[in-house]
Amino acid sequence: MSHIPGVRQAQKRKTRQALLDAALELLEGQSLSSLGLREVTRAVGIAPTAFYRHFRSIEDLGVALVEEALDSLHPMIRTTVETTGDGEERIARALELIAGHVDAYPAHVRFVTRERHGGVRVVREAIRDQLGRFTVEVGEALASDPVSAGWSAEDVGMLAQLYVDLMLGTASLFLEASGDETGEARERVARVAARQMRLIGIGREHWLDRPGGGG
């Protein structure tokens, strides 16, 4: 144990990664539920039977893709959440980060938004679990903010969920807009998303104004 990876393991990881990459690319024009095992191996250039050396099924590969995709998302969320400055600055910075992530990992974003409600149960559940972790993390960041003083845990949770959904939706819209060369569509998406974040921020500031607001 505690060996240097070894030529063998390294090669295996390489092929495994090639399978994941090929699958992600093939998923641009279809859903996981229609992705074929032979299709993926053909794209990689290996025999269909070699697939089983890495995954038991396409669903299994899908779950691996969820982890890869959400791992790449994780640092982004963390950075967003740690950003300092006043409301407007934070919003602008958050939108830059989201747009940057979509540019860097478009296939990951497409995969997550597509398969979140997609036809493969285990993959849906994997995405739900991972997004749940993110929501908790966002919730913790929100809770440590003075604006959230006096908030119940449930209220913090619902706000975190609102933010996560808005981020995902915005990422998906950025992805759709990435076909536009002029950047006009992207700008429109950013404007709308900024206003939505602003409105939620305002609601947040006045949440405890009225009796019963803090349930």
Add this chain to the structure above:
Amino acid sequence: MSHIPGVRQAQKRKTRQALLDAALELLEGQSLSSLGLREVTRAVGIAPTAFYRHFRSIEDLGVALVEEALDSLHPMIRTTVETTGDGEERIARALELIAGHVDAYPAHVRFVTRERHGGVRVVREAIRDQLGRFTVEVGEALASDPVSAGWSAEDVGMLAQLYVDLMLGTASLFLEASGDETGEARERVARVAARQMRLIGIGREHWLDRPGGGG
């Protein structure tokens, strides 16, 4: 022209509807992009080739499903939007309507949320267009509300989009929760969604408080 339907046309519509119904049911466990033509005809009990008498392809059938699904959603949105009463009442009523719709048309809700970001381009576009219409309609209702006095069209639009996305997301969560017999999961979803609507409502009331809010 202007004939009484006739036995022939009536039978054709019946088979066509049977195809749509069978497809919708088969789509519970997969995505449209993996749904097979033979699979659908087999479920209906007709020959595969008869499919072409009604649709040119599965994608074509998918677009027809979009119209059917969103047509059933339309009256619900309309009712929600026309509901009177104070904020809390409206929220409770809206959630009842959403939950009721999910109960009445679970397959429609599943189809729309799944294929909104799904693997079939024309279907995604059809859903986007139809949801765009809804958003406009919601926007018109919001604009005629005294709370929105002095709002720019763009701001009303972003708010409408926020509401539509929240409705869809909530519908999807209700659908997931419908497996639970006790109704406990459903209650949890309703509580969170109610708070989110409340927070958005608060943000709405204070939107014009600060300079620059009305962009």
Add this chain to the structure above:
DNA sequence: GATTCCGGAGAACAGTTGTTAACTGCATGG
């Protein structure tokens, strides 16, 4: 240096797919 391990190849399997062509039977319109 001999032996075990294991990622990958090859061939074959029974099923499945979408699409074609030519057909049948019945409701329709003249």
Add this chain to the structure above:
DNA sequence: CCATGCAGTTAACAACTGTTCTCCGGAATC
């Protein structure tokens, strides 16, 4: 009443699917 239209059928097509079993060659282990 007869001719046309047309929903649905049957048969056949080449191509594709996931999965099995057997084998090969080179790395890893002793």
